[in-house]
Every structure is written in structure tokens, then in C-alpha cells.
Amino acid sequence: MKARIYITLRAGVLDPQGKAVVASLKTLGFDEVQGARIGKFIELELDGASREAAIERIGKMCEKLLANTVIENYRIEVD
Amino acid sequence: MKARIYITLRAGVLDPQGKAVVASLKTLGFDEVQGARIGKFIELELDGASREAAIERIGKMCEKLLANTVIENYRIEVD
Numbered sequence: 001m002k003a004r005i006y007i008t009l010r011a012g013v014l015d016p017q018g019k020a021v022v023a024s025l026k027t028l029g030f031d032e033v034q035g036a037r038i039g040k041f042i043e044l045e046l047d048g049a050s051r052e053a054a055i056e057r058i059g060k061m062c063e064k065l066l067a068n069t070v071i072e073n074y075r076i077e078v079d
Numbered sequence: 080m081k082a083r084i085y086i087t088l089r090a091g092v093l094d095p096q097g098k099a100v101v102a103s104l105k106t107l108g109f110d111e112v113q114g115a116r117i118g119k120f121i122e123l124e125l126d127g128a129s130r131e132a133a134i135e136r137i138g139k140m141c142e143k144l145l146a147n148t149v150i151e152n153y154r155i156e157v158d
Contacts, residue, residue: 006120021121021145030140032133035124041085042100045114054111061109066100 001046003058005066006075008039013071042066054078080125082137084145085154087118092150121145133157 009015018036025033044061048054055076062074088094097115104112123140127133134157141153 008120008122024144025140028140028143030136032126032136033123033140034126037122039120039122041087041118041120043087043116043118044112047111047113057109057111061104061107061112064107065103 001048001051001054002079003044003046003054004077005042005044005058005062006039006077007042007062007067008073008075009037010071010073039072051078080127080130080133081158082123082125082133083156084121084123084137084141085118085156086121086141086146087152087154088116089150089152118151130157 015037017038021036021038022033025036044058046054046057048057055078058076058078059074062076063069067074094116096117100115100117101112104115123137125133125136127136134155137155137157141155142148146153
């Protein structure tokens with residue numbers, strides 16, 4: 001089974017990496033860029049038959065290891 | 080306009096961070112995990128009216144700055 005996890009910074013959390021990307025893009029002439037937020041995109045390959053059970057397990061993986069839930073949100077998609 | 084960019088390692092490129100994530104997940108008891116690939120997820124906020132033009136411009140941003148196209152692929156979505 002394949003799953004995709006999107007980890008993004010919560011609203012209100014400063015994103016210095018995003019600010020640096022915006023500044024660099026403007027320097028390169030991409031003046032239309034107003035903001036950027038950088039997150040993580042994780043593709044997981046896992047055993048198991050049930051989509052629902054996989055989503056629950058991946059939620060636990062995010063809480064325990066993959067995301068810092070104090071400052072990050074996560075979203076899970078399972079095929 | 081909002082855009083989302085998914086940057087992933089090309090097939091065949093080693094992903095040590097992904098390997099570390101798999102090992103850590105197994106240590107935590109998530110034995111069903113067989114593989115993980117770690118990529119980037121960038122949310123862009125940009126000016127401009129045309130979706131088509133935005134996609135073309137963002138392609139250039141990826142080629143010039145956001146992705147290392149020797150080892151990474153990118154995928155663009157514009158609302």
C-alpha cells in the first residue's frame with residue numbers, strides 16, 4: 001500500500017526557509033511571488049490490507065515521529 | 080493565486096533520510112513500513128491572473144532554484 005503524508009507548518013509559525021525562498025525568487029526576477037511556506041512530503045510504502053487501519057497507524061507515526069505537532073500539521077492520503 | 084509544488088527524489092537516487100525514517104519507525108513498532116522517500120512540499124502565494132502562465136513561471140522557478148533537477152523531480156498544482 002502506498003501513502004502520502006504532507007507536513008506543513010501551522011498558521012502563525014514563522015518560516016525563515018520560506019522567507020529565504022521568496023527573497024531568492026525575487027532576486028531571480030520572479031517578482032510575482034508573495035509568499036512561500038516550506039513543508040515536507042513523505043511517501044510511505046507499507047504492508048496491510050485495510051485503508052482505514054493504515055490511516056490510523058500513519059496518524060500515530062506522525063504523532064510519534066514524523067511531525068512536530070506543536071508547530072506542524074499533517075495530512076494523510078492512502079491509495 | 081495559490082500553488083503547490085511537490086519535489087521528490089528521482090527513482091534510483093539514494094534517500095538516506097528515508098532509510099533513517101524507516102529504521103526509526105520499525106524501532107517504534109511500526110513493522111509494516113517497507114519504505115519511505117522524503118521530499119519537499121512548497122506552498123506558493125503569487126500574483127497573476129492566468130493559471131497557465133503561473134504554471135510556466137513556477138516551472139522556471141523549479142528549474143532555477145527550487146529543485147535540483149539532476150536528482151529531483153517536481154510536480155506543480157495551481158488552484
